[in-house]
Amino acid sequence: MAEVAYHNICKSYGSFEVMRDLSLSIHDGEFAVLLGASGCGKTTLLRMTAGLENITGGELTIDGKVMNEVHPRDRDIAMVFQNYALYPTMKVFDNIAFSLEVKRLSKEEIKRKVNEAAAVLNLTDYLDRYPRELSGGQRQRVAMGRAMVRDAKVFLFDEPLSNLDAKLRAHMRVEIRQLHERLKATTIYVTHDQIEAMTMADKIVLMKGGKIEQVGTPDDLYDRPATKFTADFIGSPSMNFVEGKIHSQDGKPTFVGPHINLPLDENLAAEPGQKVICGLRPSDLVAAENGEISGTVKLVEKTGADVNIHVDLSETAHLVATMARDNGVLAGGSIELTIPSKAVHLFDADTENRIETQS
Amino acid sequence: MAFVRTKGLQGYITGDSPVPWLAPLVAMLVVFTIYPLFYNIWLSFHEYVPLKRRLVYVGTENWSNLFADPRFWEALSVTFTYFFVLLAIQVVLGMIIALLLDSDEPGFGLLRGLLTLTLVIPPAITGMMFLLMEDPEFGVLTYILEAMGILSGQDPILATSSTALAGVMLADIWQWTPFMVLIFLAGLRSLPQEPYEAAMLDGASAFQTFRRITLPMMSKVIAVAVLIRGIDLFRAFDYMFVMTSGGPGTSTYTLSLYAWQQTFSFIKWGYGATISLVSLVLILVIANLFIWIAKVRW
Numbered sequence: 001m002a003e004v005a006y007h008n009i010c011k012s013y014g015s016f017e018v019m020r021d022l023s024l025s026i027h028d029g030e031f032a033v034l035l036g037a038s039g040c041g042k043t044t045l046l047r048m049t050a051g052l053e054n055i056t057g058g059e060l061t062i063d064g065k066v067m068n069e070v071h072p073r074d075r076d077i078a079m080v081f082q083n084y085a086l087y088p089t090m091k092v093f094d095n096i097a098f099s100l101e102v103k104r105l106s107k108e109e110i111k112r113k114v115n116e117a118a119a120v121l122n123l124t125d126y127l128d129r130y131p132r133e134l135s136g137g138q139r140q141r142v143a144m145g146r147a148m149v150r151d152a153k154v155f156l157f158d159e160p161l162s163n164l165d166a167k168l169r170a171h172m173r174v175e176i177r178q179l180h181e182r183l184k185a186t187t188i189y190v191t192h193d194q195i196e197a198m199t200m201a202d203k204i205v206l207m208k209g210g211k212i213e214q215v216g217t218p219d220d221l222y223d224r225p226a227t228k229f230t231a232d233f234i235g236s237p238s239m240n241f242v243e244g245k246i247h248s249q250d251g252k253p254t255f256v257g258p259h260i261n262l263p264l265d266e267n268l269a270a271e272p273g274q275k276v277i278c279g280l281r282p283s284d285l286v287a288a289e290n291g292e293i294s295g296t297v298k299l300v301e302k303t304g305a306d307v308n309i310h311v312d313l314s315e316t317a318h319l320v321a322t323m324a325r326d327n328g329v330l331a332g333g334s335i336e337l338t339i340p341s342k343a344v345h346l347f348d349a350d351t352e353n354r355i356e357t358q359s
Numbered sequence: 360m361a362f363v364r365t366k367g368l369q370g371y372i373t374g375d376s377p378v379p380w381l382a383p384l385v386a387m388l389v390v391f392t393i394y395p396l397f398y399n400i401w402l403s404f405h406e407y408v409p410l411k412r413r414l415v416y417v418g419t420e421n422w423s424n425l426f427a428d429p430r431f432w433e434a435l436s437v438t439f440t441y442f443f444v445l446l447a448i449q450v451v452l453g454m455i456i457a458l459l460l461d462s463d464e465p466g467f468g469l470l471r472g473l474l475t476l477t478l479v480i481p482p483a484i485t486g487m488m489f490l491l492m493e494d495p496e497f498g499v500l501t502y503i504l505e506a507m508g509i510l511s512g513q514d515p516i517l518a519t520s521s522t523a524l525a526g527v528m529l530a531d532i533w534q535w536t537p538f539m540v541l542i543f544l545a546g547l548r549s550l551p552q553e554p555y556e557a558a559m560l561d562g563a564s565a566f567q568t569f570r571r572i573t574l575p576m577m578s579k580v581i582a583v584a585v586l587i588r589g590i591d592l593f594r595a596f597d598y599m600f601v602m603t604s605g606g607p608g609t610s611t612y613t614l615s616l617y618a619w620q621q622t623f624s625f626i627k628w629g630y631g632a633t634i635s636l637v638s639l640v641l642i643l644v645i646a647n648l649f650i651w652i653a654k655v656r657w
């Protein structure tokens with residue numbers, strides 16, 4: 001049982017403020033992903049959770065107990081460090097075994113657990129090596145192994161897959177999720193990779209400059225991004241943004257932009273004349289005759305199964321549409337596109353906040 | 360004249376051959392180390408005869424005398440006692456003090472700086488200081504040890520064979536433990552911090568952290584300190600020379616002191632050279648044995 005809660009957390013290094021009034025709670029057994037660009041304070045938040053960094057202001061509680069002054073040793077937290085923090089003088093086996101040794105487990109049990117973790121992590125052949133004899137990816141897996149053998153209350157992962165190749169990364173994503181299903185321990189997982197966040201999280205906490213931008217399930221963030229920042233961050237290729245205005249046509253709200261004339265959901269809380277940004281996901285766009293969007297095809301980019309079609313609407317407005325290949329679209333030609341009105345995201349041009357549909 | 364010399368120097372510096380670079384060092388080595396070493400070996404097969412006022416070949420007589428000489432064996436035993444006891448005390452004490460001083464709190468930098476003070480005092484002066492402090496009449500150490508009940512009033516520290524060596528050791532500990540502390544501190548302060556953070560989260564106690572993390576990471580530093588200090592301790596001379604002259608009896612008689620006495624007091628140059636050679640061989644063997652055993656693995 002472990003519920004981790006942050007109440008108005010502030011953090012400064014000297015006069016440099018990294019974080020202000022951050023509040024968040026992560027429920028027992030939840031797999032929460034802290035997502036954000038490099039430098040936004042993810043590592044700092046994890047290190048404060050582990051007790052390796054002082055909390056400048058606010059309160060951190062685990063299961064309701066204030067943790068601010070509790071020694072890291074007594075927090076029962078396992079952590080995978082961004083820089084691995086392996087024990088340089090211990091072989092891989094001992095690196096993984098150390099926490100078990102400290103707990104005075106029997107030799108056989110330690111051996112069993114370490115071997116089990118090593119097998120999952122493809123480290124069996126390296127147990128007899130020192131960290132300096134390993135590659136970056138192997139070191140990262142040792143760091144993972146060190147956490148995996150723990151049965152801590154809270155698991156913290158700081159970009160634990162950043163140094164692995166694509167295939168191993170996909171494999172490890174599954175392993176970490178399975179580990180979580182098995183242990184049911186509260187987990188906070190840091191990454192800057194939105195695909196990792198989308199595939200693994202129960203809950204995504206999107207951060208920006210030391211603040212929380214949006215908290216929600218992967219579907220929440222993908223389907224109903226609260227801000228243009230979130231919409232831009234989640235999804236690959238990124239959402240298209242086109243600036244324009246709301247018009248009223250036949251009593252229905254319509255988005256009007258460069259070569260776009262999109263009828264919108266009637267229940268949108270938008271005023272005619274309001275300046276807005278229209279967000280269109282590349283995968284929602286469909287080629288159609290007499291579509292509401294028209295432009296010229298600048299480039300057809302192959303990605304394997306799909307192609308990304310880059311479309312110029314005007315000098316300044318561009319779109320990317322993702323389609324199955326063999327669709328006959330050629331660079332240089334003109335194209336017309338449509339999109340279901342439900343799939344259109346609207347943001348106020350000034351606040352960049354989402355314009356909601358009222359029901 | 361001036362530019363001729365410049366030209367010569369330039370040719371010397373820009374030449375391709377390594378010989379000119381090594382020559383000065385090799386020359387110094389030959390003059391100050393190699394030649395004396397071989398002269399010493401040669402000397403150990405000769406003896407100075409004052410009546411003839413010259414060195415006479417005596418074959419292996421010096422060597423056979425040496426191994427039959429009970430004073431040599433006593434000196435060897437004193438030297439080894441001094442070496443092992445002080446090495447152990449200074450390593451352990453040095454490490455404890457270094458760990459205590461390894462802090463970023465204000466004031467600790469000053470404390471670390473103060474450590475160098477004992478190192479700038481000539482050992483002979485330190486010997487004099489401790490001679491005074493251990494004086495049976497007015498010595499402050501005598502007074503304190505008596506007050507603590509460790510010492511009975513009758514026996515002067517340096518004139519009692521059971522305590523004299525310990526009395527000399529005190530001077531060495533006082534002067535050279537800070538040297539250990541300085542080396543250990545330099546090592547401790549350059550250790551990476553991440554393993555300590557990981558150890559905390561792994562639940563390790565302070566002692567477990569020291570034993571499994573700090574000590575292994577410090578092993579190279581400790582090995583260097585032990586080597587330097589060990590060689591020093593093995594040729595201990597100054598303190599006993601000043602404080603006890605080797606007495607009472609042979610209780611503080613080290614090999615170096617014995618060699619010095621034979622060479623310069625008794626003018627037995629050959630015999631003194633023989634003792635020195637044995638010292639040298641022992642140091643070489645111990646040092647290399649240590650390097651081999653302590654071969655740091657990680």
Ligand SMILES: Nc1ncnc2c1ncn2[C@@H]1O[C@H](COP(=O)(O)OP(=O)(O)O)[C@@H](O)[C@H]1O
Nearest residue numbers: 013016018036037038039040041042043044045
């Ligand atoms: N020890 C430190 N001293 C000063 N600034 C720091 C320190 N650690 C991190 N920062 C700053 O805090 C901000 C957040 O850092 P970090 O939490 O490491 O970001 P992230 O993990 O999201 O990439 C960065 O701007 C970084 O420069």
Ligand SMILES: [Mg+2]
Nearest residue numbers: 042043044082
């Ligand atoms: Mg980071």
